Amino acid sequence: MRIIVADGDPRTFSALRILFGCEPGLEIVGETTSASRLVELAGDLEPDVVLLDWKLKGRLDGTLLSDLRNTLPQAHIIAMSGRPESEREAIYAGADAFVSKAEPASALIAQVKSLVAGDQIGELARGPADDR
Secondary structure (H helix, E strand, O other): OEEEEEOOOOHHHHHHHHHHHOOOOOEEEEEEOOHHHHHHHHHHHOOOEEEEEOOOOOOOOOOHHHHHHHHOOOOEEEEEEOOHHHHHHHHHHOOOEEEEOOOOHHHHHHHHHHHHHOOOOOHHHHOOHHHO
16 A cells, blocks of 8 residues: 655654554655645655645645545545544545544554555544544
């Protein structure tokens, strides 16, 4: 599974490269700190999953997810944030799943693996849909 990471903190890339480097079948193929670059990068690399820092700089107008969906209709978008209260906003805006950066790394791996296995998107990170 090909993954692009879009996060405002470049240190996140190093941590995720180490984390995903230990997981067979999961490969980070691109990284960016810019929302404006993300859509272009996604179109060029055609990832299966986009890990998106929910407060990524450069695209606060709410069109980023829409643009990603137009570019990559089959890709799964997992929003990440250090603010767990952002989950509802991210899911409402169209993210397939949400993982809090405060959770252990295993939560992110589990969420991505659930996509690989074809499980219900977001089931591991979000719980039952009727809780929202």
